[in-house]
Amino acid sequence: MSLSTVTPARMRPGEGAVARLACLALQPVLSRIVRRTAARHPSLFARLGPHQTTDFLIDPVELPFTLHLRPDPAALILRAVPRDAAPHAGATIRGRFLLLLELVDAEEDGDAAFFSRDLDVSGDTEAVVRLRNALDDMDGSLAEETAAMFGPPGRAILARLRRAYSSTTTGQEIA
Amino acid sequence: MSLAELICPAGTPAALRTAVDAGADAVYCGFQDATNARNFPGLNFTPDELRDAVAFAHAKGTKVLLALNTYPPAGKVDLWRQAADTGARIGVDAFIVADMGVADYIARSHPGIRLHLSVQAAASSPEAIRYYCENFGVKRVVLPRILTIPEIRQIRTEIPCEIETFIFGNHGLMVEGRCSLTNYLTGQSTNMDGVCSPASDVEYARHADGSMSSQLAGFTIDRFSPEEKAGYPTICKGRYTAPHRPEGYYAFEEPVSLNLSRLLPELIEAGVHAFKIEGRQRSKSYVRGVVRAFRAAVDDIRAGRQANIADLIALTEGQKQTQGAFETKKWR
Numbered sequence: 341m342s343l344s345t346v347t348p349a350r351m352r353p354g355e356g357a358v359a360r361l362a363c364l365a366l367q368p369v370l371s372r373i374v375r376r377t378a379a380r381h382p383s384l385f386a387r388l389g390p391h392q393t394t395d396f397l398i399d400p401v402e403l404p405f406t407l408h409l410r411p412d413p414a415a416l417i418l419r420a421v422p423r424d425a426a427p428h429a430g431a432t433i434r435g436r437f438l439l440l441l442e443l444v445d446a447e448e449d450g451d452a453a454f455f456s457r458d459l460d461v462s463g464d465t466e467a468v469v470r471l472r473n474a475l476d477d478m479d480g481s482l483a484e485e486t487a488a489m490f491g492p493p494g495r496a497i498l499a500r501l502r503r504a505y506s507s508t509t510t511g512q513e514i515a
Numbered sequence: 516m517s518l519a520e521l522i523c524p525a526g527t528p529a530a531l532r533t534a535v536d537a538g539a540d541a542v543y544c545g546f547q548d549a550t551n552a553r554n555f556p557g558l559n560f561t562p563d564e565l566r567d568a569v570a571f572a573h574a575k576g577t578k579v580l581l582a583l584n585t586y587p588p589a590g591k592v593d594l595w596r597q598a599a600d601t602g603a604r605i606g607v608d609a610f611i612v613a614d615m616g617v618a619d620y621i622a623r624s625h626p627g628i629r630l631h632l633s634v635q636a637a638a639s640s641p642e643a644i645r646y647y648c649e650n651f652g653v654k655r656v657v658l659p660r661i662l663t664i665p666e667i668r669q670i671r672t673e674i675p676c677e678i679e680t681f682i683f684g685n686h687g688l689m690v691e692g693r694c695s696l697t698n699y700l701t702g703q704s705t706n707m708d709g710v711c712s713p714a715s716d717v718e719y720a721r722h723a724d725g726s727m728s729s730q731l732a733g734f735t736i737d738r739f740s741p742e743e744k745a746g747y748p749t750i751c752k753g754r755y756t757a758p759h760r761p762e763g764y765y766a767f768e769e770p771v772s773l774n775l776s777r778l779l780p781e782l783i784e785a786g787v788h789a790f791k792i793e794g795r796q797r798s799k800s801y802v803r804g805v806v807r808a809f810r811a812a813v814d815d816i817r818a819g820r821q822a823n824i825a826d827l828i829a830l831t832e833g834q835k836q837t838q839g840a841f842e843t844k845k846w847r
Binding site: 347389446452468470472476477 | 526527528529530532555556557558561713714715717718719720721725727739741743744745746747770796797798799800801803804829830831832833834
């Protein structure tokens with residue numbers, strides 16, 4: 341897959357407003373996700389070490405916004421922000437949304453995604469490695485825990501997203 | 516037929532549980548310090564985590580091997596001795612060591628626990644291997660990845676211990692245990708600090724043409740075009756220009772992974788006792804996929820069936836694989 345696929349799509353007219361609305365709508369959900377994850381998986385903070393206060397941008401290239409994460413147990417931040425309003429980040433992790441989700445859930449291997457150029461990282465590499473190892477040590481599925489927050493509709497949406505992801509990778513070299 | 520034990524990597528407790536559930540006969544891991552050669556940020560085990568992991572593995576009949584396979588700098592050997600004492604107290608099944616001083620300490624202090632000689636010791640001749648067996652009671656040698664199968668078969672007849680060979684994963688040869696390339700650029704040692712290309716010194720830069728360059732300590736060691744598969748940012752796998760090769764070329768190694776799935780029957784026939792999968796720095800997804808694939812293959816061979824190994828190319832570095840020196844000394 342070419343690097344162009346891990347480059348955010350150029351914003352079309354009107355998308356800025358859509359992005360801002362999407363961010364506003366998502367924020368309550370993101371806040372619940374990060375609080376719930378921190379409560380259920382407290383050991384992940386130890387693996388982050390000094391990078392608990394690093395600002396990460398997790399950038400799903402096909403979505404109109406990016407995610408800002410600061411995994412500080414004393415002041416957790418996970419928020420959606422329009423790309424043009426994103427803060428300066430210590431590290432950026434960029435890829436397709438479902439790849440990022442599968443990486444968080446250890447359904448895909450980060451090194452393999454990097455080798456194939458489906459995943460792009462920049463900034464502080466140690467911060468990225470620590471975050472990756474911290475998330476990889478979590479048991480269970482963050483995606484499924486999040487979907488379960490919304491009951492059967494949430495699980496149905498996740499299953500549909502995963503089928504869509506699976507169909508886009510089938511037949512590729514990485515299948 | 517040898518037992519063909521499957522020795523699997525674990526960088527975190529969750530990875531260890533994944534390896535056990537995927538069919539590992541033994542799992543190898545390390546503490547969160549310089550005593551092992553994968554001393555990467557956020558990776559490895561605290562003593563409490565290792566205690567729980569050993570209990571989990573033993574309950575499922577899986578062994579745990581503790582890697583203490585770096586070399587203590589002068590005056591700092593206490594860290595390695597304490598790690599060995601902690602591992603012994605927890606009940607690990609074997610220590611994987613490279614340094615003679617560490618081997619000597621364990622042989623004297625914990626004589627009931629097996630010693631395995633790490634690939635980091637670079638013991639590739641019967642004479643060298645016998646020395647470790649006779650002086651420290653080493654029960655198994657992990658052979659360097661520079662030997663052909665006929666050479667392994669010959670060595671097997673001349674040594675009094677078991678043989679373990681790598682079968683999958685990173686393929687960085689560079690005289691294992693003696694490579695100082697990282698030290699040269701970063702001041703940190705692969706062999707004494709346990710860090711090859713420390714992440715704190717690695718940077719990736721994207722360029723306007725879509726290419727990506729990897730840098731270590733400010734030195735560009737490779738640049739991948741937009742359509743090109745990438746590799747690890749290690750100096751041994753860097754691409755360099757020289758007066759006679761202005762286009763750039765892989766001077767030492769290439770970004771490629773070892774995959775010996777097709778050679779398993781020959782390795783078993785040659786007397787290899789255990790197969791090692793590299794990759795403590797990799798994810799649970801990698802551990803699950805690779806361990807399952809080799810578990811099925813080894814079980815097929817043991818049962819006299821044709822092994823049908825799953826395609827693992829997606830998990831290889833640069834999405835390229837090799838049988839390396841196991842197939843021929845001319846592999847490069």
